[in-house]
Amino acid sequence: MKEKTKRILYLIFGWAMFFLGFIGAFLPVLPTTPLMILALWGFSNGSETLHNWLYNHPKFGPSLQDWDKYRVIPIKAKLTAVAMISFSASYLIFFSNIPDIALIVSLGLMIFGVTYVLSRKSHRPPGANDDPSEAP
Known part of the structure; x- marks a missing residue:
């Protein structure tokens, strides 16, 4: 599979997880943080810019950073x-x-x-x- 195709698939996965996680911020049935961790992983393989944006996001960034640094x-x-x-x-x-x-x-x-x-x-x-x- 071509590198560009892989990056696009990772981005699609990242955005899908991000939107599910975003919905989970308002609905108690969807777990926001695990979905955002998956989104961060997808973005890290698809776009450094999107990875940095989510990792430093004012709402979702702190819990992602806590997981990344301390496994909290x-x-x-x-x-x-x-x-x-x-x-x-x-x-x-x-x-x-x-x-x-x-x-x-x-x-x-x-x-x-x-x-x-x-x-x-x-x-x-x-x-x-x-x-x-x-x-x-």
Whole structure:
């Protein structure tokens, strides 16, 4: 695949994740920060300018910088993730008619996701600057 085509695909992915994340800022069902992290990744492979714009964005930049520098997931994001995953798991268990193996795999992935999210730090480490752009 040509380099230019790859960059365009990364940009399309980045913009799609950005718009979903932007919608998630207003709807509690969509997790804004993980979608913005994916958008940042897409932009980093497609356009340095867009990557820098999102990374330094006044609204989304601080949480992206916290993730980049400290691997921090704020408590609000953790609670939202656990609530949405719990809702999805409940729906699959009680209201879906998927094969048992698909249910087991889905629940296993959800448990992995919850474990990962809850195992990340909720705050910057002690001594870290209040401004994430000035972190070491």
